[in-house]
Amino acid sequence: MNICVFCSSSSNLDPMYTEAADALGREIARRGHALVFGGYDMGLMGAVARAAVEESGRVLGITTEGLSAKGRAAVEGIEEECTVDLSARKERMVELSDAFVSLPGGLGTFDEFFSVISRVKAGEIEAKSALFDVDGFFAPLAELLDDATARGLNSTDWRAHCGLFGNAQELLDWIEA
Numbered sequence: 001m002n003i004c005v006f007c008s009s010s011s012n013l014d015p016m017y018t019e020a021a022d023a024l025g026r027e028i029a030r031r032g033h034a035l036v037f038g039g040y041d042m043g044l045m046g047a048v049a050r051a052a053v054e055e056s057g058r059v060l061g062i063t064t065e066g067l068s069a070k071g072r073a074a075v076e077g078i079e080e081e082c083t084v085d086l087s088a089r090k091e092r093m094v095e096l097s098d099a100f101v102s103l104p105g106g107l108g109t110f111d112e113f114f115s116v117i118s119r120v121k122a123g124e125i126e127a128k129s130a131l132f133d134v135d136g137f138f139a140p141l142a143e144l145l146d147d148a149t150a151r152g153l154n155s156t157d158w159r160a161h162c163g164l165f166g167n168a169q170e171l172l173d174w175i176e177a
């Protein structure tokens with residue numbers, strides 16, 4: 001299975017985030033899955049990919065012309081594919097992947113998470129999408145989405161398309177089931 005991971009490009013994070021990214025990357029590779037990610041050796045993106053490479057996993061990194069031109073370096077040991085911009089990168093990551101995991105992140109991660117889950121809801125793609133909830137990071141988001149459902153603002157329950165997990169093993173068991 002090709003498993004796409006969306007996550008923060010920021011560095012200088014609390015080690016708990018990096019440790020979770022590392023655990024996820026290792027577990028993806030140990031289970032024989034390929035990792036699809038944003039390509040660069042930055043923040044949690046670098047952590048998840050380096051861990052999968054260290055476990056001899058296949059890692060597909062989708063970069064962009066603009067970010068590479070700014071000097072951002074891809075993770076060593078991966079298969080890199082360069083796209084024209086962030087939109088093309090997101091589309092390519094979706095094309096390549098069978099399942100999606102979001103780790104804590106910022107605007108880019110939220111954009112990717114919502115793009116995938118709304119396309120699953122619309123029936124454009126069929127895939128599982130999971131949130132890796134490190135230190136309760138996604139609890140406010142889950143509360144907001146549950147409230148939207150309770151108010152009738154979500155036409156389907158988002159939880160039908162998305163799992164919320166606190167560790168890599170349970171998350172990957174759910175994806176594999």
Ligand SMILES: C/C(=C\CNc1ncnc2c1ncn2[C@@H]1O[C@H](COP(=O)(O)O)[C@@H](O)[C@H]1O)CO
Nearest residue numbers: 005006007008009010038040105106107108109
């Ligand atoms: C200017 C900075 C970073 C440049 N932007 C990105 N670099 C790497 N990956 C990116 C970038 N923007 C979007 N992505 C994708 O979204 C996720 C990371 O975004 P976030 O905002 O850090 O959560 C990641 O999954 C990428 O695929 C900062 O120096």
